[in-house]
Amino acid sequence: MPPAGAGAPRLPDRLLGTYYATFGEELPRLRGVHPNYTLIYLFAATPAPGRPPGTLEFTPPGDGHGAWTHWAEDLQFVRRVQRRRVLLSVGGAGQAVRLNDRAASVRLVESVDRFYAAWKGFDGLDLNTFEGQAAPNVPELIWVGRELKRRHPGFLITAPPAPWNPADQRLCAAMLRAQALDYCAPQYYGGPQLGDPAYLLDNLATWVRLLGAEHVVVGFGLHAGLPDYWTEDAAARTYARARARFPGLRGAFGWRLDWDARRGFPFAVRLGPLVR
Numbered sequence: 248m249p250p251a252g253a254g255a256p257r258l259p260d261r262l263l264g265t266y267y268a269t270f271g272e273e274l275p276r277l278r279g280v281h282p283n284y285t286l287i288y289l290f291a292a293t294p295a296p297g298r299p300p301g302t303l304e305f306t307p308p309g310d311g312h313g314a315w316t317h318w319a320e321d322l323q324f325v326r327r328v329q330r331r332r333v334l335l336s337v338g339g340a341g342q343a344v345r346l347n348d349r350a351a352s353v354r355l356v357e358s359v360d361r362f363y364a365a366w367k368g369f370d371g372l373d374l375n376t377f378e379g380q381a382a383p384n385v386p387e388l389i390w391v392g393r394e395l396k397r398r399h400p401g402f403l404i405t406a407p408p409a410p411w412n413p414a415d416q417r418l419c420a421a422m423l424r425a426q427a428l429d430y431c432a433p434q435y436y437g438g439p440q441l442g443d444p445a446y447l448l449d450n451l452a453t454w455v456r457l458l459g460a461e462h463v464v465v466g467f468g469l470h471a472g473l474p475d476y477w478t479e480d481a482a483a484r485t486y487a488r489a490r491a492r493f494p495g496l497r498g499a500f501g502w503r504l505d506w507d508a509r510r511g512f513p514f515a516v517r518l519g520p521l522v523r
Contacts, residue, residue, distance in 0.1 A: 249472040258323025258332075258403065258429060259285055261522040262464065263515065264500035266290045266336065269308040269357040271505030276314050278329065280504065281512040283519030287325065288373050288500070292362065293342040293381075301354030303337065305362060308512040326370065334403060334487060335362060343381035352387045356394050363399070371395075371429070378409070394425030407432045407466055407500075410441065410450045418429035420457045430497050431458060436468025442475040444485040451489055460495030468502040469514050470516045483517040490521065499520040 264286040267274070280287055284486075293343040307315040325331050337355070338344045344367060346352045370394055377383035392404040406422070408415035410433035422428035435452055440446040447465070454463045465486060470476040477485075486499050499522055501507055501514045 255398070256508075259496070260497075262286045262332070262498035263518055264288060264432070264464065264498070264523045265504045265507065265515070266500065266502045267308070268503045268505065269306050270338075271503060272309070273311065273509065274308045274314050274505055275508055276312055276317055277333075278324050279312070280325070281507070281515035282329070282332070283512070283515040285498075286303065286500075286502075288334050288336045289369070290503070291336040291339050291342065291375065292358065293338065294344055295358075299354055300360070301351035301408060303344075303355060303362075305414075320368065321484040322366050326368070332370040332403065333372045334371045334405060335359065335369055336375050339375035339378060339407075341378075344376035345381055346376065346384045346387040346391070349387065349390070352391050352394075352518060356391055359395065360398065368400075371405065372403065373458050376405045377406075377415065377418065383413055383461035385418050385421050388418065389422055389425045389427045392422055393425065396427070403429045403479075405430050405432060405464075407434050408448075409433070410454070416453065416457055419454075423458055424522060428462075429465050430462045432464035432466045432500055434466040434468070434502070436475060437467065437473075438475055440475070442468075442477055442481075444462060444481065444488070446486055448489060448492065451493065455493050455496075461497055463493070464493065464497045465489060465499045466502065467499060469506055469515070477516045479513040482514065486518060487523055 262285045265284045265290045268290045292303040292305045295302045419431040435441045437446045467482040471478045486487045507514045
């Protein structure tokens with residue numbers, strides 16, 4: 248996959264993503280992420296304390312393996328040599344970003360552009376801004392998506408919504424209609440029923456009906472020791488059933504990279520062949 252703007256399709260037909268959470272332990276360098284992952288989310292840009300709403304900061308990863316020392320260099324190697332996509336994730340993990348007015352939206356876009364310039368480019372933005380009690384501001388999120396696409400041709404806009412939330416469903420459908428979104432990736436982990444294959448398959452039908460299967464990615468949280476999370480075996484079996492039922496599914500993602508890396512990347516190994 249050439250980097251955005253290089254004339255290639257905006258997204259691969261199938262993708263396998265991973266969240267590179269910078270607070271994780273023993274993180275590999277970006278170029279060392281398992282090759283089955285075709286998309287890497289950089290998690291995360293979050294609200295900057297004491298700054299006006301919409302202003303973002305980014306906490307670097309630990310540098311035990313040189314991840315931060317080689318950050319920009321490796322990011323471009325991942326894009327241009329390994330042909331993978333890299334998205335900056337904004338918000339998440341209790342860090343909702345409230346876009347209450349256009350001024351906040353402009354500051355968010357300008358913050359993204361500062362990271363873009365510092366790191367010599369990336370392929371898109373993952374809007375994880377509307378979690379918890381932060382109701383999504385639909386017009387402002389549409390503006391953000393369209394403005395970033397205007398500034399950076401080929402830029403991808405994605406979102407990982409709460410699967411059950413009607414407000415998130417309406418937001419993603421509206422953004423897709425406005426050409427401000429490329430796909431949604433409902434997060435099936437971390438809450439009641441979210442680790443249940445029957446619930447996932449039933450709920451996924453709602454998202455496919457709203458957006459079309461080609462605009463839906465399935466999000467799994469991988470941790471055998473936590474309730475309402477998945478083992479890689481259960482995730483693989485459930486994704487295979489989902490793909491059989493909805494053949495056009497765009498792919499899947501795993502939360503989170505350091506958990507998978509610590510165990511030798513079993514999620515990447517099991518899911519990689521299934522999303523091709």
